[in-house]
Amino acid sequence: MSKIRLGLIGVGGIMNGAHIPGYLGCNDCEITAIADVKPEALKRTGDRLGIPEKFRFTDYRDLLTCGEIDAVDIATPNDVHVPIALAALDAGFPVSVEKPIGMDFPESVALLKKSKDTGLPVFVCFSWRYKTLPRYMKKIVDDGEIGRLYHIYIKCIKDSGLWKGRRLEWRFQEKRASSGVLCDLGSHMFDMIRFLGEKFESIFCSRGIIIKSRQLEDSDEWGEVTTDDWSNVICHLKSGIDATVTLSRCATNEKDTIEFYLIGEKGSLRFVYENGSQHLYRCTGEDMINNTFREIEPPAGFVVGGQSRSYIDLLNGNPDKYASEITEGVRSQAAVDAAKLSSQLGRMVTIRELYESAGVQCMED
Numbered sequence: 546m547s548k549i550r551l552g553l554i555g556v557g558g559i560m561n562g563a564h565i566p567g568y569l570g571c572n573d574c575e576i577t578a579i580a581d582v583k584p585e586a587l588k589r590t591g592d593r594l595g596i597p598e599k600f601r602f603t604d605y606r607d608l609l610t611c612g613e614i615d616a617v618d619i620a621t622p623n624d625v626h627v628p629i630a631l632a633a634l635d636a637g638f639p640v641s642v643e644k645p646i647g648m649d650f651p652e653s654v655a656l657l658k659k660s661k662d663t664g665l666p667v668f669v670c671f672s673w674r675y676k677t678l679p680r681y682m683k684k685i686v687d688d689g690e691i692g693r694l695y696h697i698y699i700k701c702i703k704d705s706g707l708w709k710g711r712r713l714e715w716r717f718q719e720k721r722a723s724s725g726v727l728c729d730l731g732s733h734m735f736d737m738i739r740f741l742g743e744k745f746e747s748i749f750c751s752r753g754i755i756i757k758s759r760q761l762e763d764s765d766e767w768g769e770v771t772t773d774d775w776s777n778v779i780c781h782l783k784s785g786i787d788a789t790v791t792l793s794r795c796a797t798n799e800k801d802t803i804e805f806y807l808i809g810e811k812g813s814l815r816f817v818y819e820n821g822s823q824h825l826y827r828c829t830g831e832d833m834i835n836n837t838f839r840e841i842e843p844p845a846g847f848v849v850g851g852q853s854r855s856y857i858d859l860l861n862g863n864p865d866k867y868a869s870e871i872t873e874g875v876r877s878q879a880a881v882d883a884a885k886l887s888s889q890l891g892r893m894v895t896i897r898e899l900y901e902s903a904g905v906q907c908m909e910d
Contacts, residue, residue: 549860550577552614552638554605554629555621556590557581559643563672564618565594567853574857580608605629609636616860619643620670622715623722627652634663641668641856645732645881646874648723650899653871653878660871668856669874671736673803674867675852678825679737681843682805682816683867686741691809691829697738697788698806701730705801706756706774706794713759717770725772726792727752728881734790735780735880737805739873744783744909747895750884752776755795778884781893783909813838876908 551568553560556579568574578600581587587601602608609617609632617633618641619626627647630640646669647653660667673679685691705711715721716729724731727750738745752773761768775793782788796802803818812829815838826838850858855865879899887894900907 548572549574549857550613550615551575552578552580552608552611552617553590554580554608554617554619555643556586557583557620560618560620561590563670564620564641564853565590567851568857570851571854571857573861577613578602578608578611580605606632609633609638614638617641618856623728624648624715624720627656630656630667631659634659634665634667637663637665639665639667639860641670642874643670644736644874645723645728645878646871647878650875650878650882651903653875654903654905657871657875666859667871667874668859669869669871669877670852671733671740671869671873671877672852673733673737674740674869675849675855675865676823677843677847677849678816678823679740679805680849680867681847682807682814682825683741684847685814685827686807686809690811691807691814691827692811694741694743694784694786694807694809696786696806696808697741697743697782698804698808699734699737699788699790700802700804700806701726701734702791702793702796702799703730703801704794704796704799707797711759712762713768713770714762717759717772719771722772724881724885725752725754725774725776726794727773727776727778727884730792730794731776731778731790731884732877732881734792735877736869736873738780738782738788738790738880739876740867741807743786743788745780745876745880745883745896746783746909747781747893748778748880748883748887749781749893750776750778750887752884752888773888776884776888780880872908879909 580602591601617638620643633640755774758767774795778790780788805816807814815826827841828838855868883894896909
């Protein structure tokens with residue numbers, strides 16, 4: 546069987562750090578073309594992968610017409626996710642796109658419609674659902690081992706907004722990113738709530754900016770930061786419980802921490818990621834008397850292939866049953882937009898409001 550030829554658009558840190566390593570571990574795909582607006586990024590990635598010069602493009606449209614690709618992976622700034630994805634679908638290529646899929650909910654709906662019209666899949670890179678311990682956590686929940694959920698607490702905090710000398714890149718500009726940690730980190734966390742089987746009813750959000758100005762990327766001048774450094778979100782779910790999501794990129798004492806803490810009628814689960822180290826803990830049965838959490842590991846044979854593997858399996862017609870396609874991307878985008886609107890209006894915003902304003906049927910019913 547011939548290998549799937551991939552065209553990568555946007556070969557910065559996320560593509561090189563999260564996407565490419567997975568593809569290189571798949572024996573049924575190959576990276577045949579790359580595109581990026583930055584020549585230095587093209588050279589760095591192209592040289593590493595051995596991509597011929599004639600298949601390195603500064604304009605993604607040239608990649609789409611080069612004749613050497615079967616599918617596309619997009620990891621660009623947020624403001625061009627959807628325009629590039631729409632062009633790729635129009636050119637006849639299935640798409641993988643980084644989260645959040647769009648700048649706003651209407652953009653994500655437009656991509657959903659295009660995917661349906663063309664019959665081509667759009668894979669969304671919600672990376673946490675492709676990792677072993679979160680997926681094992683889901684199995685435990687689905688198997689009823691901790692019973693009905695009472696509480697969901699999610700924390701995703703980093704120090705990335707405090708890196709010395711970090712300039713006013715696109716992530717700090719609302720016109721290019723839409724929001725800050727709310728969409729960058731929150732979209733992942735909202736997807737995890739969905740991944741655990743919950744549906745959104747309404748959302749309340751408070752957010753703010755700590756580092757209010759940064760030096761421009763190409764000059765000594767300084768500019769205003771217009772995207773949130775922190776967001777605290779309360780998600781009221783269809784099941785009647787709340788999920789509390791805490792987001793920050795200005796944690797002075799934690800480099801990179803993610804926690805999923807589930808409390809149920811029969812016990813609790815806690816997944817903790819700290820600076821690359823991942824652990825899953827369970828408190829059930831007699832351990833509940835003394836609130837004792839014991840570290841657990843998946844059973845032998847519990848295999849998760851990873852995000853890139855999941856995309857390739859989807860393209861090969863053998864989709865992972867938990868693969869996130871465009872519908873899940875739209876649901877996460879609705880939560881992001883509801884949170885953003887809530888912070889602007891100072892009130893709880895229902896998910897239904899987002900769907901009604903876009904003139905589409907609510908997918909959370």
